[in-house]
Amino acid sequence: MRDLGNSDNELTEEKWQAILDNDSSFNDIFFYAVKTTGIFCRPSCKSRAPKKENVLIFKNANQALSANFRPCKRCKPTGERLPDEVWISQITKYIDSNFHDKLTLQTLADVCHGSPYHLQRTFKRVIGISPNEYIEHTRINKAIELLIHTNTPIATIGLAVGMKNTAYFVTLFKKKIGITPNEYRILHNDGGL
Structure with a gap:
């Protein structure tokens, strides 16, 4: 069992590494958003790695959408085409x-x-x-x-x-x-x- 921190929405070192490694095994565990672009992704997204200080963590796509982030066109975190x-x-x-x-x-x-x-x-x-x-x-x-x-x-x-x-x-x-x-x-x- 992975130790993802005390909060589902906390950016732990393990989550950060999953983003950097485009680790698809984390896709159903969390989503990440980038404050500077207003876009959210799956951990496996092959887009350029964001700056760590600009990353927010969400436990599901609906949370990210509710926070006014838009789904990534590349990894389609909501399953829908933008x-x-x-x-x-x-x-x-x-x-x-x-x-x-x-x-x-x-x-x-x-x-x-x-x-x-x-x-x-x-x-x-x-x-x-x-x-x-x-x-x-x-x-x-x-x-x-x-x-x-x-x-x-x-x-x-x-x-x-x-x-x-x-x-x-x-x-x-x-x-x-x-x-x-x-x-x-x-x-x-x-x-x-």
Whole structure:
């Protein structure tokens, strides 16, 4: 008999190791959720290992659902398939909150528990643009807010929205908006700068 701790909902070392090892023998014993993604999984899920401090333990899927966690698209902890629209909504929320980080198709697939190929196809079908185009759109919109409402230098704005290369930031901005970030700032200065 396994010693799973005093509480069914406690993250013991044994449960943590089961998550790290994707141990299917624990699948009927507990589920785990990741606070930063809002997703819950079976211990056997092959998704990227979460940070230990972000993990919550549940004794069943209904507990996780009641705590407003969504089922993983990869391991299907409720036995049901997550609708594509719900899955893509998870991904867009993640992008909206993490646009300043390096975001790749693989990163998004890992975080939202799917394959990069399926993510690319499904995202484009549901949203109408690729994940990369959505990321660019989000970054440009955040840059516009900073250009209008701050005196922050252009290079710093680029960094703040996840673009380390200033020349690339300026080029992308001009391609998407039609003018450079500096020209945009001059045209849309709200008088408060």
